[in-house]
Amino acid sequence: MSAAKPQPRRVHSGNRRDDAARLAVLHAADDLLVEHGFGALTVEAIARRAGVAKQTIYRWWPSKVEILLDTLIEDSEKRLPVPAGSPTADSIRGYVRGFARFVTRDPAGKVLLALLAEAQHDPGTAKSLHERFLGPRRVRERELLATGTEAGEIAPKLGPDATIDALLGPVVYCALTGASVPRGLVDTLCEDLLRPRAD
The missing domain is CATH 1.10.357.10 (Tetracycline Repressor, domain 2)
Structure with a gap:
């Protein structure tokens, strides 16, 4: 029985995904501020626009x-x-x-x-x-x-x-x-x- 061919190591893309999510949040905040002003800017709106969970934002930023x-x-x-x-x-x-x-x-x-x-x-x-x-x-x-x-x-x-x-x-x-x-x-x-x- 021949030895199983080793599988290539899986490249983890977590950091890339995290960076993409971080950039999406920054761009969303920037866009929403210009569109609606500081007073109307909320973490919930940023999360919706960026396509990330609100908990993700609070994990990276306190406000x-x-x-x-x-x-x-x-x-x-x-x-x-x-x-x-x-x-x-x-x-x-x-x-x-x-x-x-x-x-x-x-x-x-x-x-x-x-x-x-x-x-x-x-x-x-x-x-x-x-x-x-x-x-x-x-x-x-x-x-x-x-x-x-x-x-x-x-x-x-x-x-x-x-x-x-x-x-x-x-x-x-x-x-x-x-x-x-x-x-x-x-x-x-x-x-x-x-x-x-x-x-």
Whole structure:
């Protein structure tokens, strides 16, 4: 009697399935937020749209805020990375322009605006938003300005945090109030804040 031919090892696809389900949840949360707003967004609706069990979502995320934060972190890394390497005045200006597009046109930018708004009256959201997104991004933005300053590309008139707030704050205000970012605003901000005035 011949020995049975060994069967090939079965490749477990659990991780792939988990990753597919995770991405489905992130996309569903993103889409539903844009369609219905933060207040109407529920874990039940996300589960239905993603085609996963509600228990699966709660196993991975404690709340819809954490789901939205994962969405924001992933999407911003792809679509709004903080420039690395040796920045120029133009690349910093390009980053601020990209930020303006992100918060006014990109669905992920809507997630950021929703979380900023929610953070105003929910300390838990504010804490998570700062710890997971705003804080780490601010570290890279400070490095961007420091490297540009050391290279002589820019000469900020304010400290790093005040400079970043002054560059991005007016853009966020426009987006939060539903106004378009005025043409030339980014150029004016960058020129006034990053370069010394001519004598």
